[in-house]
Amino acid sequence: MGSMALGGGAPACVGLAPKNGVFGSNLKQSTGFMLKTTPKVAFSSVRVRASLSSSPQKQHSPKTSGVKSGEEVHIAVLGASGYTGAEIVRLLANHPQFHIKVMTADRKAGQQFGSVFPHLITQDLPNLVAVKDADFSNVDAVFCCLPHGTTQEIIKGLPQQLKIVDLSADFRLRDIEEYAEWYGHSHMAPELQQEAVYGLTEVLRDEIKNARLVANPGCYPTSVQLPLVPLIKAKLIKVSNIIIDAKSGVSGAGRGAKEANLYTEIAEGIHAYGIKGHRHVPEIEQGLSEAAESKVTISFTPNLICMKRGMQSTMFVEMEPGVTVNDLYQHLNATYEGEEFVKLLHGSSVPHTRHVVGSNYCFMNVFEDRIPGRAIIISVIDNLVKGASGQAVQNLNLMMGLPESTGLQYQPLFP
Ligand SMILES: NC(=O)C1=CN([C@@H]2O[C@H](COP(=O)(O)OP(=O)(O)OC[C@H]3O[C@@H](n4cnc5c(N)ncnc54)[C@H](OP(=O)(O)O)[C@@H]3O)[C@@H](O)[C@H]2O)C=CC1
Ligand SMILES: CC(=O)N[C@@H](CCC(=O)OP(=O)(O)O)C(=O)O
Incomplete structure (x- = not known):
């Protein structure tokens, strides 16, 4: 039987226990940083199955790139x-070439997908299985939508030929020391980290095309880097004085039940969190520093706002001497002129999150500050689409040699 090689030939048995025991509740006290989730270490080993079938059959050779139309x-x-x-599933319902063959869950393993998400019951899909029971022998590419901290070991155990887009934060920080500092445990797959390409599509398109493993950006980092990277590269704004106030809908925190996300804790209000240092700070600083070719530090505060989807980042910047708000606008407009998913709004139109909900768009605009020499930039995305699953599909399209917007031409749902 054509059983596929896993992680270099041997079946992958990977432990999820933290190497240094710093996972979990003591992390916040020890670092002062906010972790969205405590990485779960419930099962001691994961054996990813290459194939379940024992009958002779033609071995599936994963497609690696250059996929033909149809x-x-x-x-x-x-x-x-x-x-x-679930958002990947919704988007792929409209994709002519990506077909879902395997779906995994943890607590919900064994259930029908349509029972877990009745809004997608019309889709003909396999049942949910645990990762350790998943059969990858007929798979070409993987969207990894797991909590950060669980993903490194699981990806290490996947067949090496598969293309992977990882939506978690596990491969986003190139410096594994910095990763350990912010995420509270040593990186568990440093060799894969070296291989991973950061998936901010409009900025790193050429690298993404040739990547096997793409680290899909976080939602806040997407909304911030899309406007700021081109302005920094063009040296139009000062990098010493960037202040970012960002707001996210509650779906950004995932579906898992948490006291802090109860209706009673978030309805009719807004609150800041991660004030001292949110883990997206190093990710944003990494991208802005590369654009500046020098170390950039930012002030960044995220807020949780009472809405299901959507994200707004408001960026307060100081312009270089002689640069005007119109220069910023014109530069961003020219940068994104040919882009399908990033748009500058006209005139003084204010980007609203409700203008992008359900779509892969990032809308932005630039405004004059009351203080001379300063500008205010506002960008909006749907955290689940351009901030996660939409950008992931956009990246896999590129990795497979397909037109980047394949399956993504959903217009926003408004009102
Ligand atoms: N939500 C957002 O807006 C964004 C999220 N991301 C990132 O994407 C990833 C997924 O986020 P999101 O979909 O919101 O999270 P959810 O909490 O909604 O979903 C997590 C999924 O992972 C499964 N799971 C949980 N623990 C384990 C484990 N130990 N082993 C295997 N499977 C497990 C869950 O299964 P079950 O439900 O059956 O327990 C569920 O299917 C995260 O890393 C997140 O940070 C990135 C950008 C934006
Ligand atoms: C509202 C909310 O909780 N948002 C998440 C960020 C969104 C996200 O999932 O980003 P990652 O992919 O980096 O995990 C948070 O603040 O941790």
Whole structure:
């Protein structure tokens, strides 16, 4: 039987226990940083199955790139019972070539997908299985929609030929020391980290095309880097004085039940969190520093706002001497002129989150500050689409040699 090689030939048995025991509740006290979720270490080993079948059959050779029009690409969605996983399923319902063959869950393993997400009951999909029971022998590419901290070991155990887009934060920080500092444990797959390409599509398109493993950006980092990277590269704004106030809908926190996300805790109000240092700070600083070719530090505060989807980042910047708000606008407009998913609004139109909900768009605009020499930039995205699953599909399209917008031409849902 054509059983596929896993992680270099041997079946992957990977432990999820933290190397240094710093996972979990003591992390916040020890670092002062906010962790969205405590990485779960419930199962001691994961054996990813290459194939379940014992009957002779033709071995599936994963497609690696250059997929032809009409050719099927077989997809696995890990973490399909979560919000970003479900969003991948919704988007792929409109994709002519990506077909879902494997879907995994943790607590919901064994259930029918349509029972977990009745809004997608019309889709003909496999049942949810645990990662350790998933059969990757007929799969070409994987969307990994798992909590950060669980993903490194699981990806290490996947067949090496598979293309992977990881939506978690596990491969976003190039410096594994910095990763350990912010995430509270040593990186568990440093060799894969070296291989991973950061998936901010409009900025790193050429690298993404040739990547096997893409680290899909976080939602806040997407909304911030899309406007700021081009302005920094063009040296139009000062990098010493960037202040970012960002707001996210509650789906950004995932579907898992948490006291802090109860209706009674978030309805009719807004609150800041991660004030001292949110873990997206190093990710944003990494991208802005690369654009500046020098170390950039930012002030960044995220807020949780009472809405289901959507994200707004408001960026307060100081312009270089002689630069005007119109220069910023014109530069961003020219940068994104040919882009399908990033748009500058006209005139003084204010980007609203409700203008992008359900779509892969990032809308932005630039405004004069009352203080001379300063500007205010506002960008909006749907955190689950351009901030996660939409950008992930955009990236896999590129990795497979397909037109980047394939399956993504959903217009926003308004009102
Ligand atoms: N939500 C958002 O807006 C964004 C999220 N992301 C990132 O995407 C990833 C997924 O997020 P999201 O969909 O919101 O999260 P959810 O909490 O909604 O979903 C998590 C998924 O992972 C499964 N899971 C949980 N623990 C394990 C484990 N130990 N082993 C295997 N599977 C597990 C869950 O299964 P079950 O439900 O059955 O327990 C579920 O399917 C995260 O890393 C997140 O940070 C990135 C950008 C934006
Ligand atoms: C509202 C909310 O909780 N948002 C998440 C960020 C969104 C996200 O999932 O980003 P990652 O992919 O980096 O995990 C948070 O603040 O941690």
